[in-house]
Amino acid sequence: MRHESVPMYWRNIPQYYRLVAKRCRQCGAVYFPPALRCRCGSAELEDYDELPHEGRLVEYTVLYQVGTDFLKQKPLIVGLVELNGGVRAVGQIVDAQPDRLAPGTRVELVFRRVAVDGRHGLIMYGYKFRPVQP
Amino acid sequence: MRHESVPMYWRNIPQYYRLVAKRCRQCGAVYFPPALRCRCGSAELEDYDELPHEGRLVEYTVLYQVGTDFLKQKPLIVGLVELNGGVRAVGQIVDAQPDRLAPGTRVELVFRRVAVDGRHGLIMYGYKFRPVQP
Amino acid sequence: MTGVYVVGAALRPAGRHYGENIDDMAAEVLGKALADAGVDIEALFVASSTTELVNRQQILGAYILESLGIDKIPAFRVECGDGSGGAAVTAAYYALASGEYGCVAVVGVDKPNDVLSNQQVDVYAAVMDTYFERYFGFTPLSHAALMAKMYLKRHGYKYEDLAAWAVLMHERGAENPYAYFRRRVKLEDVLSSEYTSEPLRLYDVAPLVDGAAAAVLCRDRRDGPRIMSVAVATNAVPFNMRSEYDTLYSLREAAARAYKAAGISPRDVAAAEVHDSLSIFGVLAVEGLGLAERGGALAALKRGGLRVNMSGGLKARGNALGATGVYQLVEVAWQLVGREFKRADGRYGVVHSMGGVDRTSAVIVVGL
């Protein structure tokens, strides 16, 4: 089963590569995934590419049932991460042994291959997290 | 884009290979594609595999815009056929030159390859029609 | 029956919008429609045909609302293939008429250009019977071509008569700021274009476009055109078992019901948008709506008496699939009041939204 169409991948590269979010000019709230309107009611949201690339693990799981594009990477470690400053993101955790992970583990953003598209032969990339060696 | 799942193909083989229809035990109406209930209200429909395999072309077209599974066979001749006895079916017309076809052209059912499934490598077959040489 | 009014709307120019995700594209136009209406909505109805097959996104409404920061309200996706727009408007109408809501929105969105053109054929073929039509390579185009051939023969027309449809639609599209094609074409352009499924040529096929349209509907508010009636009908007879090939059964049934419920006749229609995904469907729709007699649409077109598809229709505005019916509703509403379009010469308009090859039709009557 195909993973992505080319335009779908291409247009989200700023988010996939650099975690580009949106920030409300009125109240400062940050939206990742990017939103068009803030919950404060304002529609003045600007690109915000200064989300910290370090944070701490809130919780994680090891996922064994994966879709066809992820069979070779199985199992996936999937983590909820709180970036420094408080914005959260979900990402794969890589270069890690699950039994050494715990809520509070320090992680940093890395740039990795996500999947290979079977039809187009397109290699798709995106952010993941890895534990920071203390 | 994948063409069919295996069970989807497998379960319709009687229809694809032999034009197996349903016939109403009450009023004799024949349904192809097979129906579960007759428009007369009866739910007593039985398998009916005696549809004639000869008929006449009602109308046809030459289709140039085709889906990915049919690119190699392009263009397709698609015809509405009235089988002897009056039941109609739509099918590809093969072994034919479009400019020699016309409403009324005698055709007969043949068994041919329909498409090759990209993912499973499954070759799918089905009925088509060809002009009967006079 | 309580009244349902179109109190705000917005359209996105149809085109190729490679830079936007489907939820954001819908959210953008919905946000504009909400601002236009100046009311809060209590529910959202989403019309989309390609969200699953192209974008693999279910529950699209939740992601549209996420993008707008609108929490808690219900969101429903209604799918009837390329007729999803009319069906979603109808479902929204029922929700209002039930008394459950005061104001709801309908947003239509599709992004067929997220895949390549051959894959678009695969996607659009999902409106056909998957086991007995799509399996064999049949598409809406192949079956429309068969109908066109039979229609032209039966009523004594030549292909040139049908080609005039595309010419007229391009003429209209040139005046529509939201249309994909905004240029006129000549009859020779149509006649010399390549066959797509003979007798139909490239100009008989509406281009699949990325598009989004939204309308805010309120009950018992009188500051906008009124939806007088809605009706949907299915044609449950497979293509090969049809009695006639020169008529749209689903439309005939839906039109009769919608006119009756609205208390108007075809004579009262001053604005009409019909589903000409293929030129022949536009012709048959004109007749199905009673705007020309059976077999008489092309003669009326030749006489210059056809007041349909002032938007340019699917042919020139573009076929935004599930979004199309929402475009049509907004276009008719705006034509009645002379917004963005030249004001229609009368008080009533009608929308025809169709899914598949005469599988389902919605007819919406709008009045001032």
Place this chain on the structure above:
Amino acid sequence: MTGVYVVGAALRPAGRHYGENIDDMAAEVLGKALADAGVDIEALFVASSTTELVNRQQILGAYILESLGIDKIPAFRVECGDGSGGAAVTAAYYALASGEYGCVAVVGVDKPNDVLSNQQVDVYAAVMDTYFERYFGFTPLSHAALMAKMYLKRHGYKYEDLAAWAVLMHERGAENPYAYFRRRVKLEDVLSSEYTSEPLRLYDVAPLVDGAAAAVLCRDRRDGPRIMSVAVATNAVPFNMRSEYDTLYSLREAAARAYKAAGISPRDVAAAEVHDSLSIFGVLAVEGLGLAERGGALAALKRGGLRVNMSGGLKARGNALGATGVYQLVEVAWQLVGREFKRADGRYGVVHSMGGVDRTSAVIVVGL
């Protein structure tokens, strides 16, 4: 508000139905429901999640009606992922309450077993945000696992406490003739089953099954259980921005509205079917419906006081995706009158149908 009654219904045993096409499978169960009701319907609402992604069939209602030889009536497909069933019942309810129809049917159908199990993961992942969740390989299971871990920690439970959910559901499923799993399991079976997404194991994941269910709903007829209220709510907040991970926001909102509209409280509920596609969702749904206090569902389960999912839930009956909500409605209606199931000890029942990871919930209150 006029009353809406469940006047007829039919269920198909959940399973692997390789031999049938999706339209025929729906038509078969719809035909039985119509015979059970003994009335003609004026419209059809179709709930299906996989018709496009698995069977590539749009406008499914037209093909279902074709199979039954029912011409002309409107057919709408409503899609909210695995919550399509509850959403379609709600849309049908609005259509009846609007006064437009006297009787309509809802049919739910899905055939996830038409594809292989890894492809089922792809299909089910379409309920996730396609760009920011599915893209990275996340599935409902991964996010449910994160919620399970946080729930268990916060409320002082061990995994063994959660494992009791599967044991209870299998116990119930053993008594349900329509269930996919009709055998009891032991706690050790659950505890020794493989991890699917830790802490969740194989027994925490409801099997995707082929299934079809239909209900005939009529306005102002009193020969069947009554739908007292319906409510749908969306949670528009993305997973990473949630305030809490141990509650279902969409359900909380829908339940509050549905109870209020029906004029009942959780104390009145004698029968409940909740969406335990993943065991943790079942637990959170029990709390969201107010059938246990927050954090108290597993303690209540241990005490033996949980009267939910007498069908065995999605866990044992099976998760027929879009059809699930229709199964649930029929199950609750039948439990209230003691048909096929043991009669519930009270007059009110409630259905929870959810799409995605707390993206949308429908709550339906049924009463005698």
